[in-house]
């Protein structure tokens with residue numbers, strides 16, 4: 562029975578309304594897009610880099626982070642599809658892509674009035690075959 566190694570992760574976004582629409586560019590929210598270890602372990606042991614692909618209207622919409630925190634902070638006015646690609650330290654491990662819909666809006670009154678940020682995140686697991 563091959564041994565497997567499981568690394569729990571969390572990926573997602575937080576968002577906070579500016580309180581009003583910014584005159585300069587019409588942005589209404591600041592947000593963070595991130596991947597983190599569920600157990601706060603050192604992800605550089607098994608991750609080489611993480612690539613975040615944003616909507617193409619963003620400057621340099623493909624952002625690569627080579628060390629933690631694997632997080633990008635941006636601002637905007639709407640929700641859109643993103644791609645998060647994890648490249649592993651082991652060159653034989655194929656990269657993993659997560660398709661993630663950035664969320665800014667909520668029906669929670671505390672989020673709407675900016676009393677608390679929106680947190681929109683998912684749990685997943687990176688599974689590796691233990692080298693035989």
Ligand SMILES: O=C(Nc1ccc(C(=O)N2CC(c3nccs3)C2)s1)[C@@H]1CCCN1
Nearest residue numbers: 586588616618619620636637638639640641
């Ligand atoms: O919202 C949506 N797509 C979005 C794409 C990009 C968005 C955004 O927020 N920004 C672009 C970025 C820039 N600001 C200045 C120069 S580029 C700030 S929003 C869709 C449309 C209907 C439902 N959701």
